[in-house]
Amino acid sequence: MNFIICPNCQGKTPLKKCPTCNSREIYAWFGGYVLFLDKIFNRAEIISNGLKRFLKVIIRILLILFGVWGLVCLFKIVLNLPEVVIPEFIIDILNQISYLNISQEKLFLYIWFSILTDCYLFYTLEKEQDQRRKNWPKSTRENVQIPENWEETDHLAKRFKIDVAQAFSKNSVKVMQKSWALAHKLKHHQIQPIHIFASCLEDSDVRLVINRLGLNWKSLQDKVARALSKINRPKPFKNVSYSLETQKVLLKAYVLAGEGNSISLSPLEILQVLISFEGSVKEIFYDLEVGLNEITNVCLWIKVYQELSKQAHSFAGQARFKPKGPINRAYTAIATPNLDVHGEDLTQMARSGYLGVCMDREKEIKEIFRVLEGGRPGVVLVGQPGVGKTTIINGLARRMVTEDVPEIFQDKRLVSLSLASLIAGASRSGEIEQRLQVILSEVARSGNIILVIKDIHNMVGVRTTEGELDVSEILSSILKRRLFLVLATSIPSEYRRLIETKALGEVFQKVKIEEPDQNATIQILEAQAAPIEARERVYFSYGALNQAVDLSSRYLHEQFLPDKAINLLKEVAIAVKNKKGRNSIIQSEDVAALVAEKTNIPVTKLTEKESTKLLNLEEQIHKRLIDQNEAVNMVSSALRRARTELRSQKKPIVNLLFLGPTGVGKTELAKTVTEVYFGQENRMIRLDMSEYQEKGSINRLIGVPGGEKGGLLTEAVRLDPSSLLLLDEIEKAHPDILNVFLQVMDDGRLTDALGRTIDFTNLIIICTSNAGTDFIQEEITKGTSVEMITEILIQEKLKPYFRPEFLNRFDGTVVFKPLGMEEIKQITRLLLRKLTKQLEEKGITLKATNEAITELAEAGFDPAFGARPLRRAIQNRVSDVLAKLLLTKKIGRRDIVILEKGGKVRVEKAQDL
């Protein structure tokens, strides 16, 4: 869209009339037409409009009264006719008129005159409706030279110029009038976009948009008031005109309304354009975390609602002509008693309004029509459960009610055959087969039935007689004769396994039903939200719908859109109704809370408490782990990035490789992270990779091909997608297994033997390895820096164990330093603290002298095994002694046990009570 601004005044002469543009200031060029805004909504306009409306009402009342008078006169004449019987009360009224003594001639004159005025009344009413018709040209003008300057534009023929004010809806006119009044009241010399926005807020549709966005009214109004107060007030104040920006907004809104096939330019279009222009309105929404996309989608939502209610009205009108019973309009159908028992008439259900509308599936429906019109007797809709196969069939049933279908579907009914009902109670040999034969014969003879068989793969193998055909084969043999049409549904895996290469595959053409994309799902949800809202008496904000789509597609992996998002909305509606009561607005956070509860993944907005916890993550980890600062810092930063969503959404939260000798805290750090981040230590999936040294052990990880169970790894991650995966001693795994993890670390997903894609994007993957331990110990003793050691390890020492691309996948490689005596002492204190806590539960206090701690540390220190022997030392020297004391009842509640030098354990008995 090109704007052409008056070269003389540059749109800045609000008070004086510009001789070049005559105050028109700006033109817009679009689609071969010139758009301008001529109407000024000022005080005179407001008064004159009000008066006009008033006069219109008065004239109409007079015309109606005169019309009634004409009728009275007509009655009077009819009354004088001897044959006509008139009720008494009318005669009484008419007799009153006799007193007026009107001649017959005058009565006729009144009647004819009233007919004329009635015609005039009709004309005024219909003309008013006509004025609301499309105010847009029918098509754009192709190959037209764009005018280069004001002169050229101004001299264009009148028929190519459009005054956009003529397209304003009644509500838009009100908004413009209010904007003028607001600017006038505040003594602003220009109506700026913010004035328009402030006035828009009083419009009912715009209010609906704001409510659907879940915005806080008070905060929004405060922001608007502040923005208005910042506008300069010129002195002296004379008049109000439009700013150039406002005119641009209105011209663009006109185009937007035209593109959206609107009847008139409504405040919703003005709102959408307001937010797309740089300025205070955009800033306000930006501050409230609302973008153009959200506004556009909510406006679309409101239009979808209006469109749906219109459609419902016309549907009800058209449905009246669809026959109620099984007989078609051509009377060729026959009664189908057997089918009626085992089937469900979808067209009748649609006719009665029991089936919902089908949104955004035009492409698939057209494909079904094309295939069946092409001569195939059957179509099978193949798609994952929940992608909308049934909804498409229901949509088709609705279209069959209004006969908005190709000829082969017209005057027919869609009947869904229930397989369960067909099989139920069949005990005699051949009974199911016989039932099906009878039903299919009814369908064929009736000729007005299109059969629907949901989950057709269930038919394969159903039989009661051994060695004979199963029901699917009976169906396919009859279908080959093309006596009737069948619509079936199936899921991809079963279709491949049971239909594609079998008898049914020959007669059915596959129509793939894909999962709708996120935007299409939002539109489907917008249509589906209404019944949920009506049932639960709660309201969805746009954010809630968006969040439901976003989170369900990210975290609910074994279900499919739009079904999983709809189910989520249903669940959240009940949860919010129970928690906040009726008429509450469901916000995005409510949806996030439910998803977090279902998946154990932290997806809600960060709370103050959680933020503090994340900021002090290092401190928290160090409560359990001594030293290893580099490793702790790296893990903590990764977790903070993950929680603030500043990480790649297509990879695991973080992939880390911990290197170092045994007993230095690699596994301990993994456990600590699990406890601190996920709340429980058991949210860790631990695989000892020394068990996966064979190539074939890959089947244990991801499942045996053709088997019915997933693998150890894939099942564990599927059940708890938000956890820590610890791969111990990774260097011992077979190289092919490392290749599997290569993909996991890169793509964040893995396909198991059953063909399911398992999501690894919410996992923290930690691999530990003892590779290069000797080198690390040597270099640490030499005093080489950890950075240098890490560098040499990656460049040289790890090469025999891992391929470079595998090492590249790690976000961080951390070398754990061997522990020194000082660290061992601290760990001793930590372990003793654990023991103290255990004893506290028994009412016993455990204390240790510094000498005892040093002694224990020395006993448990082994440079080759790190802190591991320390546990044994504490176990032998302290725990065992305490256990004996407890068993011999030498210590009891309130006693104090003190560990002293030389491994002595002194007991301070508590005083008797």
Added chain:
Amino acid sequence: MSIAILLFKSIFWDTLTNVLYFPVWWYTIGAKKRFLGLINGVSSLFRNLALKLMFTHLFKPMFGERSISGRIISFFMRLIILIWRSFLFLLGTISFFVLFALWMILPIISLWQIIKLLF
């Protein structure tokens, strides 16, 4: 534009142009709309009475009765239905035409009568 001029425009000028435009609208846009309405009404009547369907299915047996007696009965039954529906269609069509005719002549007749009665 001053308030006075606008008010004058609202009260007198707009009303006057409205009245003068009335006959023009009635016999151009209005007549066209009524004519389209007439065509629309007749075609939906034709569709709703399923006349074409009844005609093309005249020799087809009703309710799957394919025996000779069934076919004969069906033919006569269909014929009766077809005649009855054609009659309804004719009646409906005539009503639509009458309404259209009324639209066209009513203002002229009433004007003519008024003139006749007045002078």
